Amino acid sequence: MALNHELEAVTQALSGHGVDERSLVTILGKWDPMEREAFRKKTPNLFIEDKERHFQRWDDHYVRLLKHEFVRFKNAVVLWSMHPWERDARLVREALKKGKACYYGVLVEISCTRSSEELLGARKAYHSLFDHSIEEDVASHIHGTDRKLLVALVSAYRYEGSKIKDDHAKSEAKIIHNAIKDAHNKNKPISEDDEVIRILATRSKPHLKALYKHYKDISGKNLDEDLDDIRFKEAVQCLCIPQTYFCKVLDSALKIDVDKNTKKALTRVIVTRADIDIKEIKADYNNLYGVSLQQKIEETAKGNYKDFLLNLIARGSN
Structure with a gap:
């Protein structure tokens, strides 16, 4: 009975976002060969039975996934310790190197949720780190319908004041x-x-x-709801309703059976927003999903990674 309980505990320690290092050390470290064999036989989602040669081997796909989970805490600490300019520059570089459209939302997020000075700082850091400009790399790496918008967004240096001309905003809502x-x-x-x-x-x-408000008056729907293009939709959300955008990204990242890229957004959002608007994000998350962000992380993440994330989001309570 005790072994069955331990098997379940170890399986849980390896399931989710990050790993429960404490459980692995406490339980795995004391198992004898028979107990480890029982673990391999009773977890067919982790191990494959070689019936011809009579042994159980790790599923290669799961080993690759597990490597990502073990380094999740390290990556969060490294990202948190970086200067924000370097952090954004490296996030942009990683998104471009992946070479797939599913990563380009990071470019929108960074270009649209940072201040003009922060985005300029990221461009300076990119120069320093990679001897290229963000603009030229976005233009040379991205092809198709996303390129024109993304080049324009990463090149932006917006007016940061509070003054607006409401009639111009209304006129441009009609244009869009x-x-x-x-x-x-x-x-x-x-x-x-x-x-x-x-x-x-x-x-x-x-x-x-x-x-955005005028558009709702004209259309009866929010601007992002009327847009079919995912990149334009993300841009509008990041520019006009950033906390709602981040809540949606976090909710997707906190699902158990999502791909590793979607999971990575959990680290990125918590780390990059902890000193900025995590308090507002937490409030919006609770309103949107009926559960606190802290509780959701408690349920989903594991070990040191979970503890680190919880410490970061607690900063918004100070």
């Missing part, structure tokens, strides 16, 4: 509404509309938030 209708009617991508890109890439965030 008409552009979306036109794109739907003519079955052409919104990514070809230079005017929409200009507005999203150059206007101040207070201006865009006012535009």
